[in-house]
Amino acid sequence: MNLTVNQNVILESLVADNLVSDPSSARGRLLKEAARLFRDKGYERTTVRDLAAAVGIQSGSLFHHFRTKEEILKAVMVETIQLNTAVMQGAMDQAETDRDKLHALILSELESINGQTGEAMAVLVYEWRSLSKEGQEEVLALRDIYEQLWLDVLTSLAAQGVIRADPFVTRRMLTGALSWTVTWYRVDGGMTLSDLTGQVIAMLGLDQKPS
Amino acid sequence: MNLTVNQNVILESLVADNLVSDPSSARGRLLKEAARLFRDKGYERTTVRDLAAAVGIQSGSLFHHFRTKEEILKAVMVETIQLNTAVMQGAMDQAETDRDKLHALILSELESINGQTGEAMAVLVYEWRSLSKEGQEEVLALRDIYEQLWLDVLTSLAAQGVIRADPFVTRRMLTGALSWTVTWYRVDGGMTLSDLTGQVIAMLGLDQKPS
DNA sequence: CGATACCAAGCAAGCGCTTGGTTTGTAAAT
DNA sequence: ATTTACAAACCAAGCGCTTGCTTGGTATCG
Numbered sequence: 516m517n518l519t520v521n522q523n524v525i526l527e528s529l530v531a532d533n534l535v536s537d538p539s540s541a542r543g544r545l546l547k548e549a550a551r552l553f554r555d556k557g558y559e560r561t562t563v564r565d566l567a568a569a570v571g572i573q574s575g576s577l578f579h580h581f582r583t584k585e586e587i588l589k590a591v592m593v594e595t596i597q598l599n600t601a602v603m604q605g606a607m608d609q610a611e612t613d614r615d616k617l618h619a620l621i622l623s624e625l626e627s628i629n630g631q632t633g634e635a636m637a638v639l640v641y642e643w644r645s646l647s648k649e650g651q652e653e654v655l656a657l658r659d660i661y662e663q664l665w666l667d668v669l670t671s672l673a674a675q676g677v678i679r680a681d682p683f684v685t686r687r688m689l690t691g692a693l694s695w696t697v698t699w700y701r702v703d704g705g706m707t708l709s710d711l712t713g714q715v716i717a718m719l720g721l722d723q724k725p726s
Numbered sequence: 727m728n729l730t731v732n733q734n735v736i737l738e739s740l741v742a743d744n745l746v747s748d749p750s751s752a753r754g755r756l757l758k759e760a761a762r763l764f765r766d767k768g769y770e771r772t773t774v775r776d777l778a779a780a781v782g783i784q785s786g787s788l789f790h791h792f793r794t795k796e797e798i799l800k801a802v803m804v805e806t807i808q809l810n811t812a813v814m815q816g817a818m819d820q821a822e823t824d825r826d827k828l829h830a831l832i833l834s835e836l837e838s839i840n841g842q843t844g845e846a847m848a849v850l851v852y853e854w855r856s857l858s859k860e861g862q863e864e865v866l867a868l869r870d871i872y873e874q875l876w877l878d879v880l881t882s883l884a885a886q887g888v889i890r891a892d893p894f895v896t897r898r899m900l901t902g903a904l905s906w907t908v909t910w911y912r913v914d915g916g917m918t919l920s921d922l923t924g925q926v927i928a929m930l931g932l933d934q935k936p937s
Numbered sequence: 938c939g940a941t942a943c944c945a946a947g948c949a950a951g952c953g954c955t956t957g958g959t960t961t962g963t964a965a966a967t
Numbered sequence: 968a969t970t971t972a973c974a975a976a977c978c979a980a981g982c983g984c985t986t987g988c989t990t991g992g993t994a995t996c997g
Contacts, residue, residue: 541942557855559770563987575989576943584987641852644768680929684922688929691906692899699898711895718891718899720931752976774953787977789954 522631525601535594542580545570550591550635558588558638558645588642589650595635596657599627603664614677614721616668622712624693629700629708640694662686677721689715733842736812746805753791756781761802761846769799769849769856799853800861806846807868810838814875825888825932827879833923835904840911840919851905873897888932900926 529535536543548569552561563584567574581587606623610616628636639654646654669682678685692715700711716722740746747754759780763772774795778785792798817834821827839847850865857865880893889896903926911922927933 555855557768557770559768560856562985564985572942573944574987575945578988579942582988644766645771678929679931679933680925684925685929687906687910688903688926691909692903695898695902695905714891714895715899718889718896718930720890722890773951775951783976784978785953786955786979790976793954795953 522598522602522626525605526598529598529601534597536590541570545577545580546587546591546594546635549587550595550638553588553591553642554634554637558642585645585647585650588638588645589654591635592639592642592646592650592654593657595632595639596654596661599623599632599636600657600661600664602627603661607664607668613668613671613675617672617721618712618716620665620668621689621693621715622708625696625708625711628694628697629702633697636694637697640697665689678719732816733809733813733837736816737809740809740812745808747801752781756788756791757798757802757805757846760798761806761849764799764802764853765845765848769853796856796858796861799849799856800865802846803850803853803857803861803865804868806843806850807865807872810834810843810847811868811872811875813838814872818875818879824879824882824886828883828932829923829927831876831879832900832904832926833919836907836919836922839905839908840913844908847905848908851908876900889930 526535526538530537536546538544538547545566549561549566552565552569556565562574563577564574566584566587567577577584577587581590603620603623606619607616610619627633643651665686666682669678669685672678673680673682673685680688696711700706702708713722737746737749741748747757749755749758756777760772760777763776763780767776773785774788775785777795777798778788788795788798792801814831814834817830818827821830838844854862876897877893880889880896883889884891884893884896891899907922911917913919924933
């Protein structure tokens, strides 16, 4: 189960459906650089001149591709959700038991946050306020689909007595815990994302009674 | 064990030691409003005119109290850490077993995040990047003291086999999980912070074998 | 030829912060 | 009890700079 390869296959199909920009296109490269800058400096501290310089054009030329700076932020968020929902759905389809599904969800989200789409995921989590109200609602609707994948599995596990905390609370705690890894986890620190997934499972006390 | 009362007693002693501004002073009121604005709009989107208007003075008059806008942000962060470290230390001193101490730590942090100092705590977590490098280091040093309280308890619990995940990883996961509550937890939602603490304990699988 | 992608220049607005001067609070001197 | 002295707190005005974005024109390419 190599998630990286999986992600690229899914990416291609989403690009074909025009749901996600081709990373090699001008628009795609801009979104990639925007995600990096927004994560590093924050949306507000990143100027349109920064964005333009990152892809080697003049600041005014940005507005040929996007009408406003905020539209760039929204595109980063929307495309990231689209991609990661699809990747996660794929990982879920390969798992059989609910325990396996939970494992897949955790690993999948850690890959999203700390892998190729990590910069954009950090933006999604920490630049929420910079979106207009309408933008927030649009993103929120997409996010609901993603969240339902989690809730289905956690509710099922709770019904089986495998977890004892409330599924909704558990999901929210895991959202915080996993997204926070972006602030401290480094791939080169000797701990793989698979190791980290194991740590989360152990923290939840699910490492003792195998299914 | 009423944390709110406890917090006010500790607050007074910190004010007496000049470690924290008196909330009724001009400086104290400004910091309170600044925390609220920084949390709601973000540091960058909050202008010095917003800050001044919130306390009913002209924007230029702010610079009689603080040399720069960033100094306001730093003061919000530093004073919040000072207060919450003291409150948490107090809660720890009252607990006996390590399990009780962990319970106290979780409840204490939830009170910090969702109680009176919630706005400032959110700023501390989410406006980190807006501080200069020197400011970050200063805040980080204070934070280490705070974090050591957690690590001592978690390491002890791990040695006893009560928790099986790595103490450092566990703390980081809990940092994310607990600070994330600021985005969804509401006091009026029928769930107290004590309930929420119980949920976290249950999520960690620590609700089954009482000490 | 027509659309797409870009540049060069700059505008209006908003930003953090400064300046010079006025009011207010306080406490010692008369 | 009133005056004097002085620092702290504040206002009114605005400076210099950066911001997101616009405009009019020029390459590039199927």
